[in-house]
Amino acid sequence: MVNVARxxxxxxxxxxxxxxxxxxxxxxxxxxxQNFGDAFYFTVVAVSTVGFGDxxxxxxxxxxxxxxxxxxxxxxxxxxxxxxxxxxxxxxQEKKVLIxxxxxxxxxxxxxxYCKNCGSSISDENPSS
Numbered sequence: 001m002v003n004v005a006r007x008x009x010x011x012x013x014x015x016x017x018x019x020x021x022x023x024x025x026x027x028x029x030x031x032x033x034q035n036f037g038d039a040f041y042f043t044v045v046a047v048s049t050v051g052f053g054d055x056x057x058x059x060x061x062x063x064x065x066x067x068x069x070x071x072x073x074x075x076x077x078x079x080x081x082x083x084x085x086x087x088x089x090x091x092x093q094e095k096k097v098l099i100x101x102x103x104x105x106x107x108x109x110x111x112x113x114y115c116k117n118c119g120s121s122i123s124d125e126n127p128s129s
Contacts, residue, residue, distance in 0.1 A: 003087055007080040014076065018069040019043040026062040042066075047073035098122045
C-alpha cells in the first residue's frame with residue numbers, strides 16, 4: 001500500500017510541479033498556454049509521451065522543462081510501478097501450499113480449512129513450499 005501511495009504522490013508531484021513551471025515560463029511568450037489548464041494538459045501529454053503537438057514549448061526554458069518532465073516521467077513512474085509488482089510477486093511466492101492428505105490436491109486458498117475436491121479437513125501442519 002505504501003508503494004501505491006508513493007506512485008500516486010510521484011505522479012501528482014510530476015504533473016503539478018512541472019505544469020506550474022511550464023505555465024510560469026511559457027505563458028508570457030506562448031499564446032497557446034493561456035492558463036494553468038493548458039500547461040497541465042501539455043504536461044500530461046508530454047509525460048505520457050503521446051505528444052499531440054497542439055501545444056509546443058517556444059522558449060528554451062520551456063523546452064528544458066519539457067525535457068525534464070519527460071525524462072523524470074519515464075524514469076520515476078515505471079520505477080515505482082515496478083516496486084509494486086515486485087511486492088505482489090514476492091507476496092504470491094511466499095504463500096504456503098496446502099496439500100490434502102486424502103486426495104493430494106495442492107491448489108487450495110491460503111486460508112482454506114477444507115479440501116476443494118474431497119471436502120476433507122486440511123491441517124495447517126502440512127504446508128510444503
